[in-house]
Amino acid sequence: MSTMTTFSKGLEGVTAAETKMSFIDGEKGVLEYVGYAIDDLARNSSFEETTFLLWNCRLPNKSELDAFSADLRSRYELPKGIEQLIASLPKTAQPMHMLRTVLSALALHDNDPNAIDIPALRSKALNVLAQAPAIVAAFDRHRRGLPFVKPNKNLSFAANFMYMLNGKEATPTMERAFDTCMILHADHGLNNSTFSARVVASTKSDMYSALTAAVGSLRGPLHGGANEDVMKMLGQIPKVSDAEKFIQDKLANKALIAGFGHRVYKAYDPRATYLKTLAKQLATDTGNLDLYEKSQAIEQVMLREKAAKGIYPNVDFYSATTYHCIGLQLDLFTPMFALSRISGWAGHVIEQLSDNRLFRPTAAYVGPHGQTYVPIAKR
Numbered sequence: 001m002s003t004m005t006t007f008s009k010g011l012e013g014v015t016a017a018e019t020k021m022s023f024i025d026g027e028k029g030v031l032e033y034v035g036y037a038i039d040d041l042a043r044n045s046s047f048e049e050t051t052f053l054l055w056n057c058r059l060p061n062k063s064e065l066d067a068f069s070a071d072l073r074s075r076y077e078l079p080k081g082i083e084q085l086i087a088s089l090p091k092t093a094q095p096m097h098m099l100r101t102v103l104s105a106l107a108l109h110d111n112d113p114n115a116i117d118i119p120a121l122r123s124k125a126l127n128v129l130a131q132a133p134a135i136v137a138a139f140d141r142h143r144r145g146l147p148f149v150k151p152n153k154n155l156s157f158a159a160n161f162m163y164m165l166n167g168k169e170a171t172p173t174m175e176r177a178f179d180t181c182m183i184l185h186a187d188h189g190l191n192n193s194t195f196s197a198r199v200v201a202s203t204k205s206d207m208y209s210a211l212t213a214a215v216g217s218l219r220g221p222l223h224g225g226a227n228e229d230v231m232k233m234l235g236q237i238p239k240v241s242d243a244e245k246f247i248q249d250k251l252a253n254k255a256l257i258a259g260f261g262h263r264v265y266k267a268y269d270p271r272a273t274y275l276k277t278l279a280k281q282l283a284t285d286t287g288n289l290d291l292y293e294k295s296q297a298i299e300q301v302m303l304r305e306k307a308a309k310g311i312y313p314n315v316d317f318y319s320a321t322t323y324h325c326i327g328l329q330l331d332l333f334t335p336m337f338a339l340s341r342i343s344g345w346a347g348h349v350i351e352q353l354s355d356n357r358l359f360r361p362t363a364a365y366v367g368p369h370g371q372t373y374v375p376i377a378k379r
Helices: 038-044 047-056 062-073 080-088 095-109 118-143 157-166 172-184 192-202 207-219 226-235 240-252 272-285 289-309 315-325 330-354
Strands: 022-025 030-033
Touching: 030 038, 030 047, 038 172, 038 272, 047 062, 047 118, 047 157, 047 172, 047 330, 062 118, 080 095, 080 118, 095 118, 095 207, 095 330, 118 157, 118 207, 118 330, 157 172, 172 272, 172 315, 172 330, 192 207, 192 330, 207 330, 226 289, 226 315, 226 330, 240 289, 272 289, 272 315, 289 315, 315 330
Parallel strands: none
Antiparallel strands: 022 030
């Protein structure tokens, strides 16, 4: 008996899962987490509260948020074996390859890594979320020849990461900007890396395997890494007055402009709205106002030339300036995306295994039929 199937290259337009976590309307420029507008969350929430929202599909009360934050902070410190692993890595290793490898190794320090009951999944997710910032910070210090900085359990997720990275506490503006970036990148529907995590989870594999697959997916330049390209572009523009010609030359050559356009959004990316304001404040505070002004000049040209075609700034455009201003090396930009998205990935793994069905799509065979095997001596 044959089964009728519909072919969609890249699964475009195919609905493959149900989720309560995030809703996107690309035509109207809407992104909601469990019904809450992303701009409201960016302005008023914290990454910890947003993670609770995604994992529980409701906002916590104060005692619940305090307990969740305390539990997260209690898990900040890396196992000794993981610290030793990071110290043994080549200093030339690329951070995303490092993160994929070390995150996977966390399973080796779990007494029951394969448990997939919901309480176990939540606990493992919290471990990875708490320890991933320490992994990235420790590796960056390792490659700079600096000693590791132990986490400070009195600090928020955002503040603790910057403390472990730089060896000193961040300013309130830096903490708030980084926290906002974490909120904005936490979840975004069934994107490629989230789909990867859900596919792995659907086999009833473990949380570590699912998250490792997601990191591998995010590393691809068609998914993560756009804010790195934005920063490179800004570095190619000597001064603000050069932005117009630079962009016009790019457009004349039909080149893509980093940080503009999105596979989903045909309106202004709702994640970029508040981040733009924060980026300006942070650039002013850190003496990088020229970067923001270059960005503004680029945006003005692009809105004039491309807005009519639905091409607007996306979240990566202003997150590049934000990450640079808080002192991150360029190759740490995509790992920052991963630190945030662990929240969403883990939530999707929990959601998948709460009502699981194995992902098993079909492929459209386009090869030959009825060929005759020829022995190798006669070929």
